Amino acid sequence: MIIMLLLVFMLAGSAGAALPEHTPTGVLIDRVLPLSRLDRLDGSADAPAATLSRWRQAVHEMSRAAEVKPDWPDIRALQDAALANIDPREIPLAVLLGRYDRMDGVEKTATAEVFAAAVLREDCYHGARIVFSLDPAHVLVQGSTRPIRYRINPDDGAGWRELDATGRLEVAYTTSGRKTVRLQAELDDGRIVHAAASLDVKRLETPPPTETWTITATETWLDIAGTGQAYVYLSDQHTTLTNPVIVVEGFDLDNTMDWPVLYDLLNQHALIDDLRAYGYDAVVLDFTEATEPIQRNAFVLTELLSQVNLAIDPDRTSALIGASMGGLVVRYALTWLEQQGEDHKVRSFISFDAPQTGADIPLGLQHWLHFFQSESTDAAYLLSRLDTPAARQMLLYHHQDPPTGSGQADPLFTDFQADLAALGDWPSGPRLVAVANGSGAGVDQGFAPGEQLIRYEYRSFLIDIDGNVWAVPDNTSTTIFDGMLNVIWPLPDTYQTVSVSGTLPWDSAPGGWRSSMAQMDTTAVEYGDIVALHDHHCFIPTISALALDVADPFHDIAGDPDLMSRTPFDQLYFPAENQEHISITAENKVWFIEEIEWAFTGVESTPAVAAAVLYPAAPNPFNPSTAIRFELARAEDVRLQVYDLTGRVVRTLFADRPLDPGLHTATWDGRRDNGHIAASGVYMFRLEAGEHRLHRRATLIK
Numbered sequence: 001m002i003i004m005l006l007l008v009f010m011l012a013g014s015a016g017a018a019l020p021e022h023t024p025t026g027v028l029i030d031r032v033l034p035l036s037r038l039d040r041l042d043g044s045a046d047a048p049a050a051t052l053s054r055w056r057q058a059v060h061e062m063s064r065a066a067e068v069k070p071d072w073p074d075i076r077a078l079q080d081a082a083l084a085n086i087d088p089r090e091i092p093l094a095v096l097l098g099r100y101d102r103m104d105g106v107e108k109t110a111t112a113e114v115f116a117a118a119v120l121r122e123d124c125y126h127g128a129r130i131v132f133s134l135d136p137a138h139v140l141v142q143g144s145t146r147p148i149r150y151r152i153n154p155d156d157g158a159g160w161r162e163l164d165a166t167g168r169l170e171v172a173y174t175t176s177g178r179k180t181v182r183l184q185a186e187l188d189d190g191r192i193v194h195a196a197a198s199l200d201v202k203r204l205e206t207p208p209p210t211e212t213w214t215i216t217a218t219e220t221w222l223d224i225a226g227t228g229q230a231y232v233y234l235s236d237q238h239t240t241l242t243n244p245v246i247v248v249e250g251f252d253l254d255n256t257m258d259w260p261v262l263y264d265l266l267n268q269h270a271l272i273d274d275l276r277a278y279g280y281d282a283v284v285l286d287f288t289e290a291t292e293p294i295q296r297n298a299f300v301l302t303e304l305l306s307q308v309n310l311a312i313d314p315d316r317t318s319a320l321i322g323a324s325m326g327g328l329v330v331r332y333a334l335t336w337l338e339q340q341g342e343d344h345k346v347r348s349f350i351s352f353d354a355p356q357t358g359a360d361i362p363l364g365l366q367h368w369l370h371f372f373q374s375e376s377t378d379a380a381y382l383l384s385r386l387d388t389p390a391a392r393q394m395l396l397y398h399h400q401d402p403p404t405g406s407g408q409a410d411p412l413f414t415d416f417q418a419d420l421a422a423l424g425d426w427p428s429g430p431r432l433v434a435v436a437n438g439s440g441a442g443v444d445q446g447f448a449p450g451e452q453l454i455r456y457e458y459r460s461f462l463i464d465i466d467g468n469v470w471a472v473p474d475n476t477s478t479t480i481f482d483g484m485l486n487v488i489w490p491l492p493d494t495y496q497t498v499s500v501s502g503t504l505p506w507d508s509a510p511g512g513w514r515s516s517m518a519q520m521d522t523t524a525v526e527y528g529d530i531v532a533l534h535d536h537h538c539f540i541p542t543i544s545a546l547a548l549d550v551a552d553p554f555h556d557i558a559g560d561p562d563l564m565s566r567t568p569f570d571q572l573y574f575p576a577e578n579q580e581h582i583s584i585t586a587e588n589k590v591w592f593i594e595e596i597e598w599a600f601t602g603v604e605s606t607p608a609v610a611a612a613v614l615y616p617a618a619p620n621p622f623n624p625s626t627a628i629r630f631e632l633a634r635a636e637d638v639r640l641q642v643y644d645l646t647g648r649v650v651r652t653l654f655a656d657r658p659l660d661p662g663l664h665t666a667t668w669d670g671r672r673d674n675g676h677i678a679a680s681g682v683y684m685f686r687l688e689a690g691e692h693r694l695h696r697r698a699t700l701i702k
Contacts, residue, residue, distance in 0.1 A: 019031065019103070020107075020109070021067075022067060023067075023101040023109050024101060024109070024111055025098075025099040025100050025101050025111055025142075025143065026066060026067045026068060027062060027065045027066045027067070027098065027099070027100035027101060027142060028065055028067075028100070028101050028102070028103075028109070029061065029062075029065045029100045029101070029102045030065075030102055030103045030462075031064065031065045032061050032064045032065045032375065033375040033463070033465075033485065033487070033527070034061055034527075035057055035061070035375060035376055035523075035525045035527075036054050036055075036057040036058040036060075036061055037054075037525075038058055038061065038062075038100065038112070038114050039112065041054075041058060041114050041115065041116040041195070042112065042113060042114065042115070043113055043114070043115035043193030043194055043195070044194060045194045046194075047115075047116075047194055047195055047196055048196065049180045049181075049196040049197055049198040050116050050117065050118055050195070050196065050197055050198065051118070051122070051197075051198050052079075052118045052119065052120065052122050052197075053378050053523070054116075054118075055094065055096065055116050055117070055118030055197075056075045056076075056118075056377045056378065057376065057377050057378065058096055058114060058116050059072065059075050059096055059140060059377075060075070060376075060377040062096065062098055062100060062114065062142055065100065066142065070140070070142055072140050073137075075377065076381060078094070078120075078137075078138065079094075079120050080255075082094070082120045082135070082138060083120060083121060083256070087131075088125065088126060088206075088258060088259070088260055089126045089129060089130045089131060090121075090130070090131050090133055091119050091120075091121050091124060091130050091131065091132050091133070091199065092119070092120040092121065092133050092134070092135065092138060093117060093118070093119060093120070093132055093133065093134040093138065093181075093183070093197070094117065094118050094119075094120055094134075094138040094139075094140070095115075095116070095117050095134070095138065095139045095140065095147065095183070095185070095195070096114060096115070096116045096117075096140045097113075097114070097115050097139070097140070097141050097142070097143075097145065097146075097147060097185070097187075097193070098113070098114050098140075098141065098142030098143055099111055099112070099113050099114075099142065099143050099145075100112060100113075100114065100142075113193070115185065115193040115194070115195050116195050117181075117183045117195035117196065117197045118197045119132075119181060119197045119198075119199050120138070122198065122199060122200060123200050123202050123261070124173075124199055124200065124201045124202060124203075125202055125203045125206040125260030125261065125263075125264060126203070126204075126205060126206060126260065127173035127176055127201035127202075127203065127204045127205075128172055128173065128174075128204040128205050129170070129171075129172055130170070130171055130172075130173070131168055131169065131170050131171070132152060132154065132163075132168065132169045132171060132181070133166075133167055133168045134150060134163060134167040134168075135167065136167070145187050145188060145189055146187065146188045147185040147186065147187055147188075148186055148187065148188050149162070149185070149186040150162065150163045150167075150183060150184065150185050150186075151163070151183070151184040152169055152181065152182070152183055152184075153181070153182040154169070154171045154173075154179065154181050154182075154199075155179040155180050155181060155182070155199075156171055156172065156173050156174070156179075157174075160184070173201050173204065174204075175201075175204075176201045176202060176203060176204055177200075177201060178198065178199070178200050178201075179198075179199045179200075179201055180196050180197075180198060180199075181196065181197045181198070181199050182194065182195070182196045183195045183196065183197070202264060203260070203264060206259070206260040206263055206264070207233070207263070208259075209231035209232055209233045209259055209284075210232050210233055210234040211231075211232040211234075212229055212230070212231055212232070212259075213229060213230040213232060213304075213307065214227075214229055215227060215228045215229060215230055215285070215300050215303050215304050215307070216300075216303065217296070217299035217300045217302070217303045218299070218303055219299040219302065219303075220296075220299070221293055221295040221296035221299060222293070222296070224292075224296060225296075225299070226287065226288070226289075226292060226296040226297050226299055226300040227287075227288040227289075227300065228285055228286055228287040228288050228297070228300045228304075229285075229286050229288075230283055230284065230285050230286070230304050230307075231259045231262070231263075231282075231283070231284045231286065232281065232282075232283050233263075233272065233276065233281065233282040233283075233284070234276075234281045235275075235276040235277070235278075235279050235280055235281050236276065236277075237279050238279075238281060240311070241281050241283070241308065241311045241312055242279075242281055242312060242313070242316070243279055243280045243281055243316070244280075244281050244282075244283050244308050244312060244316075244318045244319075245275060245280045245281065245282055245283065245318070245319045245320075245321065245596055246283045246284075246285065246304070246305075246308065246318055246319070246320045246321065246346075247262075247266060247282065247283070247284045247285065247321045247323060247326070248285045248301060248320070248321065248322045248323065248326035248327075248329050248330055249262060249284070249285060249286055249287060249290060249323060249324075249326055250290070250323045250324025250325040250326045250327075250354075250582065251290055251291065251324055251325040251390060251391065251394070252286075252287070252290035252291075253290075253291065253382075253385040254381075254385070255287075255288070255289060255290060255291075257286065257290075258286060259284070259286070262284050262286060263284075265582065265584075266282075266284065266323075266584070268583065268584035268585075268589075269584050269585065269586055269589045271584050271589050271592060271593075274589075274593065275593070275596065278593070278597075280319075280596065283304070283308060285300070285301060285304055285326075287300060290325070290390065291385060291388035291389065291390045291391065292388075292389060292390060293389040293390065293393065293412075294325065294328050294329055294332060294389075294390055294393050294394075294416060295332060295416075295419065297329050297390075298329045298330075298332040298333040298336065299333070299336075301329055301330065301333040302333045302336065302337055302344075305318075305333070305337070305344050305345070305346070309343075309344075309345050316345070317345050317346065317347035317599065318345060318346050318347065318599070319346070319347065319348045319350065319595070319596045319599035320334075320346045320348070320349050320350070320430070321350045321352055321592070322349070322350070322351055322352065322354055323352045323353070323354070323582055324352070324353060324354055324355070324540070324581065324582055325354065325355070325390060325394060326352075326354065327351035327352060327353075327354020327355075327356065328354055328355065328356065328393075328394070328416075330349055330351070331349075331351070331354075331356070331420065331426065331427070332419075332420060332423070334346060334349060334427035334429070334430065335420065335423045335424050335425065335426060335427045336423055337427075338424065338427050338428060338429060339423050339424055344427075344429065344430075346427075346429070346430045347430055347431065347599045348430055348431045348433060348595055348596070348598060348599030349427065349430040349431070349432055349433065350433045350434075350435060350592065350595055350596075351432070351433065351434045351435070351545070351547075351569070352435045352582065353435065353436055353437040353438070353512045353540050353545050353581055353582055354434075354540070354545060355394045355540050355544050355545070356434075356544055356545065356546075356547040357541075357543070357544040357547060357548075358394060358395065358396035358409070358413070358541070358544050359394045359395055359396065359539060359540055359541075359544070360395070360396050360397070360506040360507060360509070360511070360537065360538050360539060360540075360541060361386065361395060361397075361514075361516065361537075361539070362453060362469065362471060362472065362480075362507045362516070362537050363397045363399060363407055363472055363480055363481075363498075363500065363503075363507075364453065364454075364469035364470050364471065364472070364480035364481045364498070365453070365454070365469055365516055365517075365520075365537075366383070366386060366397075366398070366399035367399055367403060367469075367480065367481035367483075367496070367498045368454065368467055368469050368481060368483070369382050369383040369386070369399075370383055370399055370401065371467065371481070371483040371494070371496055372467060372483075375485070378523075386398070386399070389412060392410035392412040392413060393410075393412045393413055393415075393416040394413070395409060395410065395413065396409055396413075396504075396506055396541075397409065397472065397503070397506065398410040398413070403496075403498040404500075405499065405500055405501060406500055406501060406502050406503065407472055407500050407502075407503040407504075425568070426568045431570050431571070431595075431598065431599070432568060432569045432570050432571075433569060433570065433571045433572075433573070433595050434545060434546045434547065434567070434569040434571070434572050434573065435545075435573045435574075435588055435591055435592065436511075436512065436540070436542050436545035436546055436572070436573065436574040436575075437511075437512030437513075437540065437545070437575070437578070437579040437580065437581055437582065437583055437588075438509075438510045438511035438512045438513075438538070438540060438541060438542030438545055438574065438575075438578055438579070439510040439511075439542060439574070439575060439576060439577055439578045440510070440542060440557040440558045440574035440575070440576065440621060440701060441510075441557070441558050441576050441577075441680075441701050441702070442510055442554050442555075442556055442557075442558075443510055443576070443577055443578055444508045444509065444510065444554075445507070445508045445509070445510075445511075445513060445534065445536060445537055445538050445578060446508075446534055446535075446536075447471060447507075447508050447533075447534045448471075448508060449471055449472065449473050449474035449476075449505035449507070449508055450470055450471055450472070450473035450474070450476065450478040450505075451470065451471050451508070451533075451534075452468065452469070452470050452471075452533050453469045453470060453471055453507070453517050453532070453533055453534055453537070454467065454468060454469035454517060454520060454530065454531070454532060454533065455468055455531045455533060456468060456528060456529075456530045456531065457528065458527045458528030460527070462487070463485070463486065463487045463527060464484060464485075464486035464487075465484065465485060465486075465527055465528060466482055466483055466484040467482075467483050467530070468481070468482045468483075469481055471505070471507035471508055471537070472500060472503040472504075472505060472506060472507050473500070473501070473503055473505065474503070474504070474505040475501070475502055475503065475504075476501065477499060477500070477501035478499060478500065478501070479497060479498065479499045480498055480499065480500055481496065481497065481498040482496075482497050482498075483495065483496045483497070484496075504551070504553055505553060505554075506538055506541060506553055507537045507538060508537070508538065509538045509541045509542075509543075509553030509554060510538065510541065510542045510543075510553070510554065510557075510578060511538035511539060511540050511541040511542050511544070511545070511553075511578065512538075512539055512540040512542075512545065512578070512579060512580065512581035512582070512583075513536040513537060513538060513539055513578050513579070513580055513581060514536060514537060514539035514580075514581055515535050515536040515580070516536070516537060517532035517533075517534055517535055517536065517537065518532050518535040518536060520532055521535075536580075538553075538578075539581045540581055541553050542557060542574060543555055543557070545574075546567055546569065546572050546574065547567050547568055547569060548563075548566045548567050549566045549567070550566060557574065558574075558576075558621060558623055558701045559623070571595070573588060573591045573620075573621070573699075574621060575587065575588070575699070575701075576621075576680045576681075576699070576701045576702070586682065587681075587682035587697070587699060590682070590697045591697075594616065594696070594697070612630065612631065612632050612633065612636070612687065612689040612690070612692045612694060613630060613631045613694070614628070614629075614630045614685065614687045614694035614695070614696050615628065615629040615630065615631070615696070616628075616696055616698075617668075617685065617696055617697075617698035620698040620699060621698070621699035621700070621701045622670075622698060622699070622700060622701070623670070623700065623701050623702060624669060624670050625667055625668060625669045625670060626667070626668055626670075626698050627665050627666070627667045627668075628640075628665070628666055628667075628668070628685050628696060628698075629663060629664065629665050630663075630664055630666075630687050630689070630694070631662065631663050631664070632659060632660070632661050632662060632664070632689060633661060634661050635658065635659065635660050635661055636658075636659060636689040636690045637656050637657065637658050637659075637689075637690070638654050638656070638657050638658075638659045638664075638687065638688065638689050639652075639654055639655060639656050639657075639686075639687075639688040640652075640653040640654040640666055640685065640686070640687050640688075641653065641685075641686050642668055642683050642684070642685055642686075643683065643684045643685075643686060644678075644681065644682075644683055644684075649673075650672050650673070650678055650683060651668060651671065651672055651673050651678075652673060653666045653668060654666065668685075670700050678700060679700075680699075680700055680701055680702045681699070681700060682697055682698070682699050683697065683698055683699075683700060684696070684697050685697070685698065
C-alpha cells in the first residue's frame with residue numbers, strides 16, 4: 001500500500017514533466033483518452049482488422065494529440081465525399097500512417113508507429129464483383145515517411161495482388177460473410193508495414209432497380225426544398241409502372257441507406273420478390289437528407305405521389321408503406337394533400353413500426369454520448385444525429401445541456417405534433433393500418449425501470465473513468481448517468497451525474513427494439529471494458545406504433561376490449577413478443593401482403609362472389625377466440641382447417657361439410673383437435689371449397 005501511494009505521489013509531483021510540451025514526433029498520445037488501441041495498430045503482420053469506427057477514432061486521437069494540428073479533412077466529410085456519386089460496387093479504402101510518442105515512465109517518452117486501414121463502405125451488397133480503390137486523398141500521413149506502393153489480400157482465396165496504377169483492384173467473392181481485407185504498404189524508407197480492415201459481404205448480388213427517379217419537392221419547408229430519389233423496381237409482368245407499392249424510408253442517420261441497403265432490408269423473408277411475383281411494382285423513396293425536418297421530406301413524398309399518379313392508369317390507386325420515421329412522413333404528406341383538396345390516390349396507408357406518438361433512446365445513453373463526445377469521434381457523431389431536427393421531432397425524452405431533473409421532449413417534438421393537429425392530424429381517405437414490432441402482451445425488454453444498462457469503470461495510476469448508465473425510472477427519482485474522467489495533471493478532470501424523476505419507463509417498455517447497448521459493448525477501448533448489462537431497449541413503444549390514446553407504456557393491448565376505439569387506425573397488427581425494429585418476419589409479411597392485396601382489390605367490401613371468398617379473421621390478433629367468415633357462390637362441400645407455420649393441422653373446423661350458397665362463419669377457440677390450448681403464434685386458415693383453395697392467417701396471443 002505504501003509503495004502504491006509513493007508511486008501516486010511521484011506521478012502527481014512530476015506530472016508537468018511527465019507531459020512535456022514538445023516530443024520527438026510532435027504527437028503525445030497521452031494528451032487524449034486513447035480509445036482506439038493505437039498500440040495494436042502498429043503495422044505488424046498480425047495487426048487486428050480495424051472497423052471504420054476504430055479507424056476514425058485513431059485519426060481523431062492522432063489529430064488531437066498533435067502539437068500542430070495536421071492538415072487533414074474532416075473524417076466524416078472525407079467519407080461522404082468518397083461515397084458520393086460512385087458505383088455501389090466500389091469499396092474505397094483509407095489509410096492512416098504516422099508516428100507518435102507516449103509516456104514511458106517519469107519524464108521519459110517512447111516513440112511508436114501507427115499504420116491503420118479501413119474500408120469506407122463496410123457493408124457490401126455486390127460481392128460477386130467489386131472494386132477496391134485507394135485515392136491519394138484518403139491517405140492521411142503524419143511525419144515525413146510516405147507509402148509508395150500497396151498490395152492487397154482481400155480474403156477471397158486468391159492471395160496477394162498489387163493495386164494497379166490507378167490504385168484499383170477488382171475482386172470477385174464467391175461467398176458472403178465477414179472478410180478480413182489485408183493491406184501491405186511499401187514505404188519510401190524501404191520498410192513494409194501491414195494493416196487489416198473488416199468488410200461484411202452481405203450479398204453477392206443485388207438486382208438493380210428498373211429506374212431511378214430524381215425527386216425535388218415543389219413545396220418548401222422553411223424556404224428549403226427537400227430532395228430524394230425513388231427506386232422503381234417493376235414486376236416482371238410489367239413494362240411500365242402499373243400497381244405501385246410505395247415504401248418510404250425511415251431515419252437514416254448517416255444517409256447510407258441507398259438501393260442495395262433498402263432492398264436488403266425490405267426483402268427480408270423475400271417480401272419484395274414475392275410482391276413482384278404477385279404483380280406489384282415496388283417504388284422505394286430514399287431521402288437525400290433523412291435527418292431534415294419531417295415536413296420537408298413529406299413534401300418530397302407529395303411530389304413523388306404526383307409523379308406516380310401521372311405514370312399509372314387514372315383509375316389505379318396505390319398502397320403506401322411508411323417505415324419507422326417514414327410513417328410520420330406519410331401521415332403528414334397525406335393529411336396535407338387532403339387539406340389542399342388534392343387526390344393522392346392512396347387507398348391504403350400502412351404505418352410500419354412508426355413513432356406516431358414518439359420514439360425512445362434511453363436518456364442515460366444520450367448523456368453518455370454528451371459526456372464522452374470530446375474523447376470519442378463516434379460519440380460526438382451520434383450525439384449530433386440526436387440533435388438533428390427529425391430526431392428532436394420524434395424523441396420522447398431528449399437530452400438537455402445542462403441536464404434537467406426530469407425527462408422531457410425537445411420543443412420541436414411539441415411543435416411537430418401541433419403542426420399535424422392543425423392539418424387534421426390523420427388522413428381520412430385511405431384505409432389506415434398499423435404494423436408494430438413491439439409486444440401487445442405487455443412483454444418488457446428484459447430489465448426493470450431504473451435498472452443499470454451500461455457498466456463502464458476503470459481505475460489506474462494515470463486515469464480513472466466512469467461511464468455508467470441506468471434506465472429511466474417509473475416516476476421515482478433515480479440516477480441515469482454517472483460519468484468521471486479523472487486524468488493525470490495538468491489535464492482537466494470532468495465529472496457529471498444526472499438524475500431524473502417523474503419519468504415514464506419508456507426504456508424497458510414493450511416496443512420494437514434497438515440494440516444500442518450491445519453495439520456499445522462491442523466497442524474496443526484501451527482503458528477497461530464497456531459492458532452492456534442488457535443488449536437492447538425499447539425504440540418504438542408499441543402504444544406509439546399503434547397510436548393508442550393511452551399514457552401507460554405497459555397498457556394491456558391484447559386484453560383491451562375497446563382497443564379499436566383508442567386508435568385512429570382501421571386495423572392493428574402486433575406480435576406477442578418484442579421484435580427488432582423494422583424487422584419483417586414470417587408473420588408480419590403475411591399481414592403486409594394481405595393489406596396490400598386489399599389496397600388493390602378491396603376484398604372486404606366486394607359484394608359479388610364469383611366462386612368463394614375467405615375474409616380476414618376478426619379479431620386479429622386474438623385471445624381467446626376469433627371468427628372467420630367465408631362466402632360461397634354455389635353449394636359446395638367445404639373443408640376448413642387451421643394449420644401452424646410448419647404445415648401441421650391444428651384444428652379441423654369443417655370436414656367436407658356440404659354448405660349452401662351465401663355467407664358462413666366459423667369460430668376457432670384457440671384449441672387443438674385434442675382439446676389442448678394451442679401455443680401463441682401465427683396460424684393459417686385453409687378453406688377448400690370445390691376446386692378452390694383459399695388462405696388467411698391470424699395470430700393467437702396469450
